[in-house]
Amino acid sequence: xxxxxxxxxxxxxxxxxxxxxxxxxxxxxxxxxxxxxxxxxxxxxxxxxxxxxxxxxxxxxxxxxxxxxxxxxxxxxxxxxxxxxxxxxxxxxxxxxxxxxxxxxxxxxxxxxxxxxxx
Amino acid sequence: xxxxxxxxxxxxxxxxxxxxxxxxxxxxxxxxxxxxxxxxxxxxxxxxxxxxxxxxxxxxxxxxxxxxxxxxxxxxxxxxxxxxxxxxxxxxxxxxxxxxxxxxxxxxxxx
Numbered sequence: 001x002x003x004x005x006x007x008x009x010x011x012x013x014x015x016x017x018x019x020x021x022x023x024x025x026x027x028x029x030x031x032x033x034x035x036x037x038x039x040x041x042x043x044x045x046x047x048x049x050x051x052x053x054x055x056x057x058x059x060x061x062x063x064x065x066x067x068x069x070x071x072x073x074x075x076x077x078x079x080x081x082x083x084x085x086x087x088x089x090x091x092x093x094x095x096x097x098x099x100x101x102x103x104x105x106x107x108x109x110x111x112x113x114x115x116x117x118x119x
Numbered sequence: 120x121x122x123x124x125x126x127x128x129x130x131x132x133x134x135x136x137x138x139x140x141x142x143x144x145x146x147x148x149x150x151x152x153x154x155x156x157x158x159x160x161x162x163x164x165x166x167x168x169x170x171x172x173x174x175x176x177x178x179x180x181x182x183x184x185x186x187x188x189x190x191x192x193x194x195x196x197x198x199x200x201x202x203x204x205x206x207x208x209x210x211x212x213x214x215x216x217x218x219x220x221x222x223x224x225x226x227x228x229x230x
Binding site: 040045048106107108111 | 123125150151153155160161162163164165168206208210216217218219220221222223
């Protein structure tokens with residue numbers, strides 16, 4: 001089974017420039033997440049989609065970050081304009097569904113990440 | 120607010136020297152506690168999910184346990200290939216499926 005696909009893997013940009021990251025989740029997974037991981041820290045949720053609707057974007061800096069999930073499959077995360085503190089790994093993840101209860105469908109699987117350096 | 124604290128931040132072991140990693144948490148209604156392994160330059164790789172106090176799960180040299188306040192990841196007779204960052208995360212019952220992560224424990228196993 002193919003995992004979560006992300007691109008590009010690495011990106012270096014100057015501050016105030018823009019960048020976009022793409023994610024393709026595991027086939028059939030309804031829920032998609034974008035996490036930000038700063039070096040030496042655990043991942044922090046930016047935004048969560050179920051199908052093509054936003055479930056939680058409370059920690060997304062909306063003045064510069066935007067994300068969309070058209071047609072409920074692929075997703076794009078954009079940063080414009082970038083700041084130095086945006087240097088991080090942007091991890092896309094997916095899970096089967098948002099149903100309650102305790103079962104393997106709640107497991108979240110991560111992609112390899114997109115590494116962003118802002119100079 | 121859900122909180123997860125992992126200790127120690129870094130751990131150096133000799134090959135074969137068993138030890139434990141700690142994950143302390145506070146959460147409103149635990150749905151699940153997750154352990155992930157992260158190698159340098161890679162995304163987190165799922166290891167275990169624990170759902171209730173007293174539960175244990177094993178995979179090769181790793182065993183995860185859960186109490187009402189903390190989880191332990193026990194590593195028995197580690198090998199150099201077990202070197203990685205181990206991340207703990209909680210999933211709350213009132214927060215959909217989102218995970219709140221700890222800062223991780225960087226494990227280095229020397230031959």
